[in-house]
Amino acid sequence: MLPKAYDPSAVEDSIYKRWEDSGAFRPESCDPKGEPFTISMPPPNATGQLHLGHAVMLALEDIFIRFQRMRGRKTLWVPGTDHASIATEAVVIRQIQKEERIADPRKALGREKLIARIKKFVEESRGTIRNQVRKMGASCDWTRERYTMDPALARTTYEVFVDMYKRGVIYRGHRMVNWDPKLQTTLSDDEVVCEARTEPFYTFQYGPFQISTSRPETKFGDKYVVMHPEDERYRKYKHGDTFTAEWINGPVHATVIKDSVVDPAFGTGVMTITPWHDAVDFGIAERHGLEKEQIIGFDGKLLPAAGEFAGTPIEKARPLIVEKLQKKGLVVTTVEGHEHNVAISSRGGGIVEPQIKEQWFVDVNKRAVNWKGKKMTIKEVMSDVVHSGDVHIIPERFNKVYFHWIDNLRDWCISRQIWWGHRIPAWYKGSEIYVGVEPPEGDGWEQDSDTLDTWYGVSQWTWSTLVDPKLTEDTSLSLQEIIKRSPDLQAFHPTHVMETGYDILFFWVARMILMTTYTLGQVPFKTVYLHGLIRTRDGKKMSKSHPETMIDPLDIIPKYGADALRLSMIVGQSPGADSRLYEEKIAGYRNFVNKLWNASRFVLLQCEAAGLRPAELKMDPSTGSGGKLKIDEYSLADRAMLSRLQSVIQKVTEGLAEYRLSEAGETLYSFVWDDFCDWYLELSKGNANTAVLVHILRKILQLLHPYCPFVTEELWSQVKPEDAGMLISKSWPEVKKEWVDAEAEETFLQLISVIQAVRKIRADQGIEPSKEISAIIHTKKWVELLESQEGHIRRMGKISSLTFDTDAKPHKNAASVFLPEIEVHVPLEGLIDVAAERKKLEKEKAELEKYVNGIEVKLKNADFTARAPENVIAAEREKKETGAEKLRKITERLQMLG
């Protein structure tokens, strides 16, 4: 017999092992005729611990996968890890700095040794991650585990790079980049975050002009003044005019430039430019062919161009420069508290300095993708796949965000000045350049020292993980041949769902669309399901700097079980919205899991009492063969429950298929707790139909399995039919239409109403709960059904005597329980007054009739009419038709009321 309480930590690990050992996670164990269903697990960074973000990702994907697997799809869920170049290198460097007190590990160790250290660190982390993923119950195919630094994935990364280079999509050029002086590397636009700072805003005299800036330290080399071509105030100055201005380190020869990016309304309408350190200025300089000069070094210190300030870090130089200008009398005004945005590195937290550097870029405007029979630009394809619905984003509102991002997308800087990652496959010899997967022949070639942005390689993840690694060892095969010959790639790509946090929609989801459409001519996935951030009870972000705010899945699982954790993150959450998590919530779902456990325990006890083995029990109420009852011989409660079960199966199946996990989960939660436990099991006491009990329990376990796989699998082993295998591979329950019995459900509700009414009488009359009372119940329509349930009603309502009287007339002072046919002859207040109810319905019906009969379409909004009149009319008509349906419903209810 089962213990009284469920102890997840006692069984979870062994259940997981049984699943894994059985091969159930592999598509090869699924029905060979099943349609494939694939998910690529977003690879966690190989930096160590999994957090709640990973936990929610694993829970969601596991639910998708388990549901489809149980339905007979050939499911594949590919796990893996990401080398996470910048993040991992930073973690290891910090570790070395801390533990070995080496100030600059890069310098001290050199490239080879540092990489070796990182590799070792990553190996350990990956082990930890694998273990953590298992703890969550994730049913992914470990035999297909991948890592972004696998030789096979490195090969595909390089092949795509070389291909893009050859077709001119990847280019090398001097461009404005986001330079992180702290980490000594460039960053992509997405790795830069803006932070509002208030700093003084200075206006300086510059020749005849006044110019404003919050960054005086960049102004040394400024020798162009720019204004809007149509600014009347500066009409007398012509484009190309020159003049001499006294400036920080003496006079400069300046030139007037007219450009329409300048906003005449801002400040004085005139600005000087610093093309090397500002993207706008760079654009102006490019348009007019102006000189560019570097003022700030890559170490964040001023260069010789700053004269006496050379070598000073910029933040120190600023007040000194202002002071000097002040002495020269060139400061016009200083406004304190000017708010502007400062670019901060999301990686290292340092201030990002725009610099010009030679870097590798992906050209997003190159017409180089073959898509739907057309040559399109990367941008166009990225936009098209979402517009056309090839990729469907859940929740939909992220479409807008996505399109906005695409519209503003600029070339993607993919080179990073760090060592950990895929090294750029380019070699230089003097002015020669060679780009290829294999190093060039001959001496004197030196490889580019930079590595690729992590997101470049991992953006091929959905398909590079499916490439057959053996094929990539054969250097004579082209990438397209490898793709064609890889069986998994052919069978399982495109993947079905990409489930990830909305915070990496741009970093990753968009880039996967880019890289995969380019290389394969396929979308990487059909549906994008975005989850939100998990926050603390107060709605704050959980952060490493405040460990007390963190909930660690590995602390929670031993205490509450993986199932409870999963439920607490899924049920009651909607996609794309942030949610809060705290221990009481998890405890609530632990209680639910335990409730399920004990309900099963009760069922088993009933079987034992009847001398039956649950495994042998089969329910086939349609035939009634083998001495069993036919369904219409079942009790009211049995039929009502079986009928209710059918609609639950339908709702849950639809919900899961349409990614409405929370809704389906809630349906199950309330069915199990409110219907099955609180009513059906109570009614079964002393009069149980074990076949039905076992049947419903089995269906519940099946339906719940995607949500809480461990406890359901454990219980399944107790109640499963003899010939059935593990729950993980059991087929999903089907709706049996012939068991739907609306009348039984309705009557059952009446029965419950009677019981509740009696309880209420007791409360209202102040009758002590321990004391039994007498009640007379008159029924007309359902007298037979209710008579069969007399025992239950008496028992649950604590009624000492019940009388059924079919001929009784409705009593004036009787309190009626919803229907006039059931009356309780005890005066009481607060129950539904049938007369009032009828009146209300009649009024509503009359009102509806006016509007529903003979559809009169009235257009509500003139604007809409102008735009799409037909649509509006159609929509309006449809509305009226649903109105008609409502009318029908009301009429029906009125008839029921008599």
Next chain:
RNA sequence: GGGCAAUUAGCUCAGCUGGUUAGAGCGUCACAUUGACAUUGUGAAGGUCACUGGUUCGAAUCCAGUAUUGCCCACCA
């Protein structure tokens, strides 16, 4: 500066395309409870659905505006 979302019970949130008495969980209170389950059961209290207008027979739901909060985007020096 642009965009998106949220605002419903003390707390966390449901409420789909407008229509029975606005729901759930937690918390609170009362009562129950010796055999599935105290990780329980039954019930109660608690909401003018942020505000103001509008559309409608009818609005938490649709529209407009306001306020507060949060997020994303952005080259205003």
